[in-house]
Amino acid sequence: xxxxxxxxxxxxxxxxxxxxxxxxxxxxxxxxxxxxxxxxxxxxxxxxxxxxxxxxxxxxxxxxxxxxxxxxxxxxxxxxxxxxxxxxxxxxxxxxxxxxxxxxxxxxxxxxxxxxxxxxxxxxxxxxxxxxxxxxxxxxxxxxxxxxxxxxxxxxxxxxxxxxxxxxxxxxxxxxxxxxxxxxxxxxxxxxxxxxxxxxxxxxxxxxxxxxxxxxxxxxxxxxxxxxxxxxxxxxxxxxxxxxxxxxxxxxxxxxxxxxxxxxxxxxxxxxxxxxxxxxxxxxxxxxxxxxxxxxxxxxxxxxxxxxxxxxxxxxxxxxxxxxxxxxxxxxxxxxxxxxxxxxxxxxxxxxxxxxxxxxxxxxxxxxxxxxxxxxxxxxxxxxxxxxxxxxxxxxxxxxxxxxxxxxxxxxxxxxxxxxxxxxxxxxxxxxxxxxxxxxxxxxxxxx
Numbered sequence: 001x002x003x004x005x006x007x008x009x010x011x012x013x014x015x016x017x018x019x020x021x022x023x024x025x026x027x028x029x030x031x032x033x034x035x036x037x038x039x040x041x042x043x044x045x046x047x048x049x050x051x052x053x054x055x056x057x058x059x060x061x062x063x064x065x066x067x068x069x070x071x072x073x074x075x076x077x078x079x080x081x082x083x084x085x086x087x088x089x090x091x092x093x094x095x096x097x098x099x100x101x102x103x104x105x106x107x108x109x110x111x112x113x114x115x116x117x118x119x120x121x122x123x124x125x126x127x128x129x130x131x132x133x134x135x136x137x138x139x140x141x142x143x144x145x146x147x148x149x150x151x152x153x154x155x156x157x158x159x160x161x162x163x164x165x166x167x168x169x170x171x172x173x174x175x176x177x178x179x180x181x182x183x184x185x186x187x188x189x190x191x192x193x194x195x196x197x198x199x200x201x202x203x204x205x206x207x208x209x210x211x212x213x214x215x216x217x218x219x220x221x222x223x224x225x226x227x228x229x230x231x232x233x234x235x236x237x238x239x240x241x242x243x244x245x246x247x248x249x250x251x252x253x254x255x256x257x258x259x260x261x262x263x264x265x266x267x268x269x270x271x272x273x274x275x276x277x278x279x280x281x282x283x284x285x286x287x288x289x290x291x292x293x294x295x296x297x298x299x300x301x302x303x304x305x306x307x308x309x310x311x312x313x314x315x316x317x318x319x320x321x322x323x324x325x326x327x328x329x330x331x332x333x334x335x336x337x338x339x340x341x342x343x344x345x346x347x348x349x350x351x352x353x354x355x356x357x358x359x360x361x362x363x364x365x366x367x368x369x370x371x372x373x374x375x376x377x378x379x380x381x382x383x384x385x386x387x388x389x390x391x392x393x394x395x396x397x398x399x400x401x402x403x404x405x406x407x408x409x410x411x412x413x414x415x416x417x418x419x420x421x422x423x424x425x426x427x428x429x430x431x432x433x434x435x436x437x438x439x440x441x442x443x444x445x446x447x448x
Contacts, residue, residue: 002128002154009158015151017120020110022147023082024071024102027064034058039065040100042073044081047091047106049125052079065101071108073100076117078109080124083144088133090124092117107147119163122170123155191447198443199395203426205279207439214429217283220383221247221427224290225261227380231292241292244421248284256284275397278426287423290384291377297337297367301329306363308370310351317355317394325364335369338376343389348373349406349413357394359386375420388433391440392425 001011015021027033027041034041038059046057065072073079075095081087083105093100095114102108109124111117123129136149158166201207225245231237245261248270256274259267274284299305306323307330314320338344338360346356351373360368377389392398406413428436 003156005156006158008162009156011154012157013151014109014153014155017111017113017116017155017157018109018151019112020108021151022070023104023107024068025104027060027068033060033064035061038062042079042100042102042106044084044086044089044103044105047079047081047086047089049089049091052091052093060101068101071102073097073102073108074110076111076114078111078117078121078124080107080109080145080150081105082107082146082150087145088125088130090121092121105144107145107150115160116157116163118167119158120155122167129153194447195444196396198440199391200397202436202440203392203395203397204276205282205426205428205432207443208432208435210279210281211429211431211435214281214431216281217427217429218249220430221283221285221290224380224383227382228292231380236298237292237295241295245289246286248286248424261289273424275424276426281429281432283427284424285427287377287420287425290425290427291343291379291389293417293420294336294376295339295342295378297332297339297369299328299332299365299367301327301332303328303367304364305331306368307331307335308368310346310348310356310371310373312370313346313351313356313358315351315354315356317357319358319390321358323363323368328367331369334372336372336374336376337367337369338374339363339368339378340366341378341381341386343377343379343386343393344370344374345393346373347375347415349403352415353399353403355394357390359390373414375415384427385430385433385437387437388428391437398423 005011036059038061040046040054041058041060042052042054043058046052046054060068073093075093075097077093079091079093079102081089109120111120132153133145133150136145157163198207225242228237228242228245232239232242242261246258247261248256248258249267251257251267251269255269255271257267258270259265278284304325305328307326308321308323312322312324314322336344340360340363342360344358344360346352346354377393379386379389402415402419405416405419427433
């Protein structure tokens, strides 16, 4: 006995409560027997705990339905998914349902006493029974639950009047829970909008006061350029990581111009590209000028390192991830490499929009690798403040237009590299970058 029952209740096997327990089959000829209209042919994608969803239901003709008479659905039947990822979903068929048939992935549960239907549905969809179903399924891949196994499940049966009280209470409190969940969803949307607005204000210099003692951002960018060149000399970066670097400056006419950082080429006016004004002491640059895109690590083959599939990265710009540990030789090829301090974000939809971003830290031996659907930005050790870069990439200024550049088929769309190359980054002085991050996190904590 899994637990004690109140006085007046009794345990029963499912088999003692049913007049029918079994699944259907796919008609001979498969989809070729489907017709434009006729008898609904219910498959697992039509079965949900809150009822049947028939928007995309298939249909069979009357002759096929009669040939499958053993799996005809009646009103007040329970339909239970018994295979695949939706195993355990259970729908109650309305009493006035005109009739249907099911395939082999859906089990019909027909009770001897229809008045038990609502209570048995609550039993089947409970976490107690769902755990039993998952524990008893057989096979691999689309492992299934047999009617024979399900028939042996123990079900606690209350007196009929108490069943009605239980079902009424469930209806009341589950409706309350649904309302809370809807309110929470609306609040989450509002919080996301508020946080997006905070980030938008941050990158436009509207969250913090300027400090005249701060070193101008132009000097920071010049120092980053020197360090990147030194890293190329040491073999830590490749020459391609610096060849397209540029400098953006204000001309004597008050307009913004851009020229190659190596001095090999003339300046061109980019005033039309400037999205908004920034304060004195800040500078504009292309996003990839102060960073290296997708750099490589130097580690011994036997070094333990962190490994991150996409599923191990949390959504919502939470800067959280859950790595595995593998030897470097197992992951150094065919994956995206990163190291402590790098800013990493998903480039594929919908992971990009869902905020699968993180700043790498506490990696095994300081290095890691992961899914190829990541972009990695590495700033020199005395470069940009990584948290400022992280929040910039999470801002609507960066993410909003990125979606317009997606390439690839639906479900496999990615941000183009040239979007990163074109993106203009507003760079505050280093001290102000830190103050901006402090202010962002202060406001976020308040909102949370």
